[in-house]
Amino acid sequence: xxxxxxxxATGYTGTLCAEHAAAVGLSPILAGRDAAKARALGERLGLDxxxxxxxxxxxxxxxxxxxxAVLHVAGPFSATSRPMADACLNAGxxxxxxxxxxxxFEALAARDVEAKARAVALLPGAGFDVAPSDCLxxxxxxxxxxxxxxxxxxxxxxxxxxxxxxxxxxxLEAAGHGxxxxxxxxxxxxxxxxxxxxxxGAGPRPTVGVSWGDVSTAFRSTGVPDIDVAFEATPAMRKAxxxxxxxxxxxxxxxxQRLLKRLIETRLPPGxxxxxxxxxxxxxxxxxxxDAGGSAASRLTTPDAYALTALTAVxxxxxxxxxxxxxxxxxxxTAFGPDFILSFQDAVRTDIF
Numbered sequence: 226x227x228x229x230x231x232x233x234a235t236g237y238t239g240t241l242c243a244e245h246a247a248a249v250g251l252s253p254i255l256a257g258r259d260a261a262k263a264r265a266l267g268e269r270l271g272l273d274x275x276x277x278x279x280x281x282x283x284x285x286x287x288x289x290x291x292x293x294a295v296l297h298v299a300g301p302f303s304a305t306s307r308p309m310a311d312a313c314l315n316a317g318x319x320x321x322x323x324x325x326x327x328x329x330f331e332a333l334a335a336r337d338v339e340a341k342a343r344a345v346a347l348l349p350g351a352g353f354d355v356a357p358s359d360c361l362x363x364x365x366x367x368x369x370x371x372x373x374x375x376x377x378x379x380x381x382x383x384x385x386x387x388x389x390x391x392x393x394x395x396x397l398e399a400a401g402h403g404x405x406x407x408x409x410x411x412x413x414x415x416x417x418x419x420x421x422x423x424x425x426g427a428g429p430r431p432t433v434g435v436s437w438g439d440v441s442t443a444f445r446s447t448g449v450p451d452i453d454v455a456f457e458a459t460p461a462m463r464k465a466x467x468x469x470x471x472x473x474x475x476x477x478x479x480x481x482q483r484l485l486k487r488l489i490e491t492r493l494p495p496g497x498x499x500x501x502x503x504x505x506x507x508x509x510x511x512x513x514x515x516d517a518g519g520s521a522a523s524r525l526t527t528p529d530a531y532a533l534t535a536l537t538a539v540x541x542x543x544x545x546x547x548x549x550x551x552x553x554x555x556x557x558x559t560a561f562g563p564d565f566i567l568s569f570q571d572a573v574r575t576d577i578f
Contacts (some may be wrong), residue, residue, distance in 0.1 A: 233299025323352030505529030
């Protein structure tokens with residue numbers, strides 16, 4: 226048995242994953258909560274489909290029958306990861322997701338011993354966050370094994386305006402918690418988002434610190450104790466970075482979050498169009514330093530974040546279903562090595578110094 230199931234297949238990212246899987250000759254089972262939507266997508270792609278919720282354990286367990294891995298694409302993962310991971314561990318089914326949420330990474334990492342005991346692989350972050358950046362971080366630390374500080378900077382990913390609704394909601398949740406980083410091996414919330422300047426390949430560009438999944442995963446992939454992640458700073462990001470603590474506290478309040486998420490659902494398009502994805506692309510720069518004054522930097526260019534997510538997530542799920550991932554909680558780099566990302570078309574890595 227080496228079949229996988231895509232849960233959340235009818236959402237924006239899930240549909241991209243389903244379409245890519247069908248295009249390369251794979252036959253995943255498509256699943257979600259809405260039977261009509263799952264049936265329509267399954268019939269369009271010629272794939273089997275199922276419908277079941279995550280809050281009914283018996284139906285969820287039955288929904289995983291006959292598969293060896295799940296690609297979980299139904300966010301927000303802060304609400305959906307736990308029930309799906311529970312079901313996968315109980316059923317002996319490998320779990321893969323595309324989360325970017327630090328708390329989800331940490332919660333799954335805490336289940337490493339349990340997963341090993343059940344011979345189950347847990348691999349969150351198989352999409353744009355964090356597959357390319359995780360592999361790049363592992364590569365640059367491979368070049369400087371004594372590194373004690375890592376900074377990842379992401380360019381070309383323009384915030385809410387270029388995000389799917391699901392990503393926008395996740396970014397909204399993170400913004401309400403302030404900027405998180407890793408210091409001395411521990412995840413901390415900084416008083417202010419760090420500002421910086423990074424050359425993404427076309428001259429220096431301003432950056433601003435963000436709470437991104439690598440704050441959790443890069444530590445397990447590299448062992449580096451101090452980790453920051455930054456985005457190329459749009460004007461809106463620069464303004465948000467200087468917002469007072471009271472404003473951030475109000476942004477994180479439950480009522481505010483619910484109202485803004487409702488606006489995202491009604492005002493934003495589902496995600497970038499096919500034309501926008503084809504024209505898009507991102508650049509990631511990884512820089513490391515050690516205590517003796519050594520340093521190294523590498524750059525990775527990739528296709529559009531959503532297009533790349535479909536490629537990396539489906540391939541990860543395929544490998545999981547085939548039993549090619551060791552049990553326990555993994556990152557893309559610990560599962561497949563730093564060069565995994567180079568197996569995808571238009572992913573190009575360059576060592577800067």
